[in-house]
Amino acid sequence: xxxxxxxxxxxxxxxxxxxxxxxxxxxxxxxxxxxxxxxxxxxxxxxxxxxxxxxxxxxxxxxxxxxxxxxxxxxxxxxxxxxxxxxxxxxxxxxxxxxxxxxxxxxxxxxxxxxxxxxxxxxxxxxxxxxxxxxxxxxxxxxxxxxxxxxxxxxxxxxxxxxxxxxxxxxxxxxxxxxxxxxxxxxxxxxxxxxxxxxxxxxxxxxxxxxxxxxxxxxxxxxxxxxxxxxxxxxxxxxxxxxxxxxxxxxxxxxxxxxxxxxxxxxxxxxxxxxxxxxxxxxxxxxxxxxxxxxxxxxxxxxxxxxxxxxxxxxxxxxxxxxxxxxx
Amino acid sequence: xxxxxxxxxxxxxxxxxxxxxxxxxxxxxxxxxxxxxxxxxxxxxxxxxxxxxxxxxxxxxxxxxxxxxxxxxxxxxxxxxxxxxxxxxxxxxxxxxxxxxxxxxxxxxxxxxxxxxxxxxxxxxxxxxxxxxxxxxxxxxxxxxxxxxxxxxxxxxxxxxxxxxxxxxxxxxxxxxxxxxxxxxxxxxxxxxxxxxxxxxxxxxxxxxxxxxxxxxxxxxxxxxxxxxxxxxxxxxxxxxxxxxxxxxxxxxxxxxxxxxxxxxxxxxxxxxxxxxxxxxxxxxxxxxxxxxxxxxxxxxxxxxxxxxxxxxxxxxxxxxxxxxx
Numbered sequence: 001x002x003x004x005x006x007x008x009x010x011x012x013x014x015x016x017x018x019x020x021x022x023x024x025x026x027x028x029x030x031x032x033x034x035x036x037x038x039x040x041x042x043x044x045x046x047x048x049x050x051x052x053x054x055x056x057x058x059x060x061x062x063x064x065x066x067x068x069x070x071x072x073x074x075x076x077x078x079x080x081x082x083x084x085x086x087x088x089x090x091x092x093x094x095x096x097x098x099x100x101x102x103x104x105x106x107x108x109x110x111x112x113x114x115x116x117x118x119x120x121x122x123x124x125x126x127x128x129x130x131x132x133x134x135x136x137x138x139x140x141x142x143x144x145x146x147x148x149x150x151x152x153x154x155x156x157x158x159x160x161x162x163x164x165x166x167x168x169x170x171x172x173x174x175x176x177x178x179x180x181x182x183x184x185x186x187x188x189x190x191x192x193x194x195x196x197x198x199x200x201x202x203x204x205x206x207x208x209x210x211x212x213x214x215x216x217x218x219x220x221x222x223x224x225x226x227x228x229x230x231x232x233x234x235x236x237x238x239x240x241x242x243x244x245x246x247x248x249x250x251x252x253x254x255x256x257x258x259x260x261x262x263x264x265x266x267x268x269x270x271x272x273x274x275x276x277x278x279x280x281x282x283x284x285x286x287x288x289x290x291x292x293x294x295x296x297x298x299x300x301x302x303x304x305x306x307x308x309x310x311x312x313x314x315x316x317x318x319x320x321x322x323x324x325x326x327x328x
Numbered sequence: 329x330x331x332x333x334x335x336x337x338x339x340x341x342x343x344x345x346x347x348x349x350x351x352x353x354x355x356x357x358x359x360x361x362x363x364x365x366x367x368x369x370x371x372x373x374x375x376x377x378x379x380x381x382x383x384x385x386x387x388x389x390x391x392x393x394x395x396x397x398x399x400x401x402x403x404x405x406x407x408x409x410x411x412x413x414x415x416x417x418x419x420x421x422x423x424x425x426x427x428x429x430x431x432x433x434x435x436x437x438x439x440x441x442x443x444x445x446x447x448x449x450x451x452x453x454x455x456x457x458x459x460x461x462x463x464x465x466x467x468x469x470x471x472x473x474x475x476x477x478x479x480x481x482x483x484x485x486x487x488x489x490x491x492x493x494x495x496x497x498x499x500x501x502x503x504x505x506x507x508x509x510x511x512x513x514x515x516x517x518x519x520x521x522x523x524x525x526x527x528x529x530x531x532x533x534x535x536x537x538x539x540x541x542x543x544x545x546x547x548x549x550x551x552x553x554x555x556x557x558x559x560x561x562x563x564x565x566x567x568x569x570x571x572x573x574x575x576x577x578x579x580x581x582x583x584x585x586x587x588x589x590x591x592x593x594x595x596x597x598x599x600x601x602x603x604x605x606x607x608x609x610x611x612x613x614x615x616x617x618x619x620x621x622x623x624x625x626x627x628x629x630x631x632x633x634x635x636x637x638x639x640x641x642x643x644x645x646x647x648x649x650x651x652x653x654x
Contacts, residue, residue: 056553090555097553102546105565106645116564117554152644168554 003074004031005175005208006055011078012067013050013059013232015279022279024050024063026232029306032176037202037209039223039240041216041255043276047232048212052178054078055210056093057085073175091121094169094207096198098181100162104153110137110164111149114171121172136167140197159190163197170201176208177201183218195222216259220244228252231276231287238312248314250292286317294318336636340629345396347625351618352395356388404619409611414619418601422623423504424494425593425600429585431516432524436585437578440528444535448543449562459532466529471588475522475595482518490515492597523592527581534577538570545569571642579635583628 013025025047032038040048053059055070057077070078077088089095097103105113114133118124124132130149137145140163153161162182169177179198183191199222202209211223219226220240227237228249236249247253257270274291277283283290289299296317304315362378379385383394398404404414443463447456483491495511497504506512542548543566551561590602597603601620608616640646 058549058552086552086555086557088555089553095550095553097546097550099546103550105547105551105569107568107643108565109644116556116560120554120556120560154645165550168550172555 002034004033005036005073006030006032006210007071008051008055008068009071010068011051011054011065011070013047013054014064014066016062016064019280023066023282024232024279025054027068028229028232028234029068030227030234030237032208032210034175034208035202035206036225037199037211037223039219039226040210040212040229041214041219041226042229043214045276045279046229048214048229049180050232051229052095052180052210052212055176056089056095056178058089058095087121090117090174091172092174092176094172094174094177096162096165096169096177096179096182099185100158100165101185103165104161106153109150109152110156111151114149114164114168117168118171132171133167136171137164139201140164140167140170141193142167158186159193162186162190162194166194166197166201170205170207173205174207176210178210178212180212181214182211183215184213191218198222216244216255228255231282232279233287233315234306234313235288235316236312236314237306238310238314242311246312248309248312248319249288249316250294250318251288252314286315332640333633333637336633340633343629344622344625347622348396348399349392351621352392354614354618354621355391355395399619399622404622405615407608407616408613409608410613414615417604417616418619418623419502420504421599421601421604424506424598425586425589425602427506428516428519428523428592428598428600429582429589431520432585432589433527433578433582434524435520436524436527436531436581440531441535441574443528444532445539445562445567447532448536448539451540463529463532466525467533471522471526471591472595474525475518475592478518478522479595489518494599519592519596519598522595523585523589526588527578527585530581531574531578535570535574538573539566542566542569568642572639575638575642576635579631579638582631583624586624586627 008031009029011025011028012023015022015024028047028051030038040051042048050059050063054065057080059065065078068078069076072088072092077085080088104110108116111130111133114136115126115129118129118132119126122129134145134149137149142148142160142163148156153164156164166182169179177198182198183194186194195218198209198211201207209222211219213219223240225238226240226243228235228243228247228251230251236243236247236252243252244256247256251272254270254272258272259269272291277287277290283300285301286292286295286299286304289295292299298317302317304317304320306313306315307319309319362375362382362384366375366378383391386394402415404418406412407414407417410417443459447459450456479491482489490511493515494506495513495515496509497506497512498508506516548561548566551565556565586602589598589600590605592598593600593602594606601623604616605620607613608620
């Protein structure tokens, strides 16, 4: 097996606060292979975005990566000095943020922002960079790119701006794109276009994509594999069709049950009772145990570690030494 | 864009007419000018003759019309104390005041922006704390006190800088400048700092607050995610975005710099318009006071207009909304 583009091992991220240290990410591990799209899904505050920001090295104080390691094509990047990390950002990892309306600097032409980024990372003349910027805009589907390159961000619609942001993320041919809720701020009709654009670019360039979202529909449509996060940990990870069809973790089951179907079955959507614990009050044992219908004594004492199960990996005591039948 | 500029220019003319009415009414309400000009023993007939020769018998509207007409040609009558045309007096004094105000503003902008950027980027360094303390002093201590303290330190105790006046000046046409001689430059230092200190602290605090605000925005985070250099992010992206409010404040403050120059000029016996105005107030020399009011308003209004136009150069969003709205 070839080396994964991104390899995260036992990542821990902590935020120092007045009332002690809060652990936002606690032992997250996953890999993304070349050309693969990994969907990261979970409720607000599950640690999806923090994981994405750790990968690109943008965790700001008071937050810090306190343990584990992140490797990009074998190179360890979580402990690089700031200047070397900066060279990785934008060049080897591209980032797409949630809100295209605020991601671009309003005072600069979009072309200047693209050219600036290209010339920061690639040794190119102004004119060559401009040609490349026009090609990029064309590639992300902006009509008349040779004219639009001189437009200001406020002259673009939300969807078009997100295309510009994507062009900026891929302008130095990165190995990995981290997309943090890239469609959340967009109209539903535009969402589908952006999703297929990201998917196409990943395929054409062999770029690995880490797609952070809370939208299971988006994941099902784009991802090869999916990681379900809960309270700073990966509850379950596996190929997307397996996890959607046959979720193992009780939380993943709940999530999948909450997806409305178009089949028109007249069923109530399943709701997971309660809400995710705050970082300052994560329960002992399995952090999901207070909301879990299948919780038993051990869940309130021991923290479950991820266990391989078929193509999936699940962190749940139901699948540990206990026969699967009794868990059902 | 042109329509926008024109509209602002018309508004500016409106403001100037309003100021004209105020400055004209000073003549009507601040006592009888004839009494100021003549002695105790002047006869009633002589008083009437003076009154007639000055046109004070005409209806108010006619007098106002004449006043505005003259003011538009920069004729503001004759000073009661000096018996010289007010325009000549003001023109003679204006270079001193403008030079002082411009030096003070440049001082305030340069040091204010540098200190503001530094204290925003290195929030916890000891130098930032010193800047904060200095800015507190600048805001809370009155101008004249700082001026007097500086005179005491640098002129009386150390003897480095002159305590009053402009030093040697060079005449270029009707303009006189102190920028070309050593003594002129030395004489500028303390008054400029005294006058600019308040503005400097204001700009520093503004730049610091704006910069901290901008550094939190998504586009700065995205710029970092794009791997741009820290230098490009701080000075290319963040600083330019803080400039819009800074231009506004610095521009508007330039007017009050000229107004505050009255105090600084008095402290340093600076031969500018402010000193002339203070003397005019003491002697109820209304033509000078009225003309000073008009001149300062004109400068204010002109600067406001320039600031409005400058915005559209810095911020492209205004450019298009402006052309769309008109």
